[in-house]
Amino acid sequence: MKWQPSRKDELTLQQQIIQWVTKHIERGDWVAGTKLPTQRQLAMQFGVNRSTVQQALEELKAAGILESKVGSGIYVADNSWDSLMTQTQPNWQKYIETSLHKPNYHTIQLINEYEQRDDVIRLGTGELAPSLLPTAEIEESLKELSLQPKALGYSSPQGSYKLREAICGYVKKRGIHAKPQNVCIVSGALQALQLIAVGLLEQGSIVFQEQTSYLNSVHPFQSVGMQMIAIDRNEQLAQTLAQRKRKRQAVFYAVPTLNNPTGGVWTTLEKKNLYEACKSSRIPIIEDDVYHELLFEAATAPIKSMDESGQVLYIGSVSKTLSPGLRIGWLIGPTTVIERLADIKMQTDYGSSAISQEIVLHWLRSGKYEKHIKSLRKELLRRANFIEGILQERFTEMASWDKPKGGFYIWLKFHEPIVDKDLFTKLLQRQVLINPGYIYDPQDTRHIRLSYAYATYEELEKGLKILFDVVKKSK
Incomplete structure (x- = not known):
């Protein structure tokens, strides 16, 4: 305990004392509950004014590393280690919040997360079902390629x-x-x-x-x-x-x-x-x-x-x-x-x-590509007709839509403004994932992007039944 701060150092005397105390705690020399010497004792040891020691200790108390006990003295705080980690690690949350690229809507973050789960019916996904991908043909193509x-x-x-x-x-x-x-x-x-x-x-x-x-x-x-x-x-x-x-x-x-x-x-x-x-x-x-x-x-x-x-x-x-x-x-x-x-x-x-x-x-x-496209269009048309048949059977009194002209989607419009985060969450709780209209237009509370390209026929039927039940209860 012969250490003293240097008056030639770039850091102030107060900053050097703070570092010295902190290092003792980090090394485990002073564990939680350890009582520090008095301010007078530390001032004499460090060869500095008592006010300099007092300012250093006050800063350590403000950081949660030290704590005062009335009539007893100054101690290493119980949560000093957590406070030290906060002090020594970069403030990653601040880095994130001030970064150039802003976070996506929470709904979209949830969509990205739940799309990875096999137990979820994906009624809004913008990609082809695994069964529609020409996996075997692509694998065969690898054998036909002559790579240089x-x-x-x-x-x-x-x-x-x-x-x-x-x-x-x-x-x-x-x-x-x-x-x-x-x-x-x-x-x-x-x-x-x-x-x-x-x-x-x-x-x-x-x-x-x-x-x-x-x-x-x-x-x-x-x-x-x-x-x-x-x-x-x-x-x-x-x-x-x-x-x-x-x-x-x-x-x-x-x-x-x-x-x-x-x-x-x-x-x-x-x-x-x-x-x-x-x-x-x-x-x-x-x-x-x-x-x-x-x-x-x-x-x-x-x-x-x-x-x-x-x-x-x-x-x-x-x-x-x-x-x-x-x-x-x-x-x-x-x-x-x-x-x-x-x-x-x-x-x-x-x-x-x-x-x-x-x-x-x-x-x-x-x-191969154009041949694949032709067969893919036929299957998407079958799927579009299938999902539209279910819509006509169940949804005509609560929603409207245009007959799909191709692609993956039907833009389903409900007669009432019911498409909100609450509806999204209720469906998610029943393991049905939708793409609500408000992620494409923040003011849209009536639309859902329904995809017939990903879910199986059984999942489409089950998912739309759940959607119908949830919407009916919400009205």
Whole structure:
């Protein structure tokens, strides 16, 4: 106990005393309940004024490390170890709360958590059922692939040249004329949105979208400081865009074919009107076209097919058709844009999976992909008819819906505003998981996104019966 604080140290005498006391407790020299020497004794030992010791001890008491007992003295507090851990560890909660990327809605966090459970009926899931994935065919494809050593290394910034070439041939059937240098392979459509957000837009930029939008359930733009503005596509669209944009940067996010979550499909005229309205204000369009292959009837040409000036950034993916686990999508746009976003992608993940790219290339080149799509559409149509039959039998007096045109979803609208967190929780307690409308539009209390793509036929029937019972009791 011969230690004394140094007057030459960068720390003050008071700070050095605090550290000395703290180290004794951390090493276990002074356990909980240990009585400290008096302030006078410590002042003499340290060679400092009593007031300096008093200030140091008061700070340790305020931190919960020491405690006073009236008429007895100062002791090591019972919870001193917990207090010390709080003092020595980073304040992770503060780091989290002040970070750039904001947390998702609690409902969506619960959806992400419960989707991993096998005992839950998933009535809102936006992916194909395991039984609809061509697992055996993909496994067989691995035997057919002839992988070169280079293919197993890091991909080029824009992705496999051969795959980009194959994608150009594939989208040409949709009226999109692109070259490999116009394509960037991405790890799903969401990554494309994230790359656009950080690579093309300044903070405070506007992202126009429809009122009910998938973007409200994820935060690729919101978390980097973009302003989300819902727009009605009416006769005043061009004027409204010009007025709201003014001198700021802006983009328009659109899902013209099988909108997520509503399942809506735009007409060719509606696509043309949006293109012209955005063109007049020089607003780029992000066309998310990941569902178009799942239309039950022939699809109309995408907005990108009308693009003559590189105004449209086009997103495609195999996540909704072949396998979400492959994590392969593509972004088509002007060369300068693609090179910029490819550079950012290389800084974040060094390219999408080389093996996944080889699998998708094989499926596109061999014709397996289009053959699979045809059979997949037939099965989704059967499922859509099945779930609609149940709705017609049970739900006509409490809800309405449009006949599904393809994809995964029916946008079920209840006559009363009953879709809230309470309804979500009640269904979850009965092991039924839904996607409520308020995660796509915070003001929506009437809609549920029903998916017929994931649950089994038995689960769909059981889940909808539970939904019916819970809603009926809630009214």
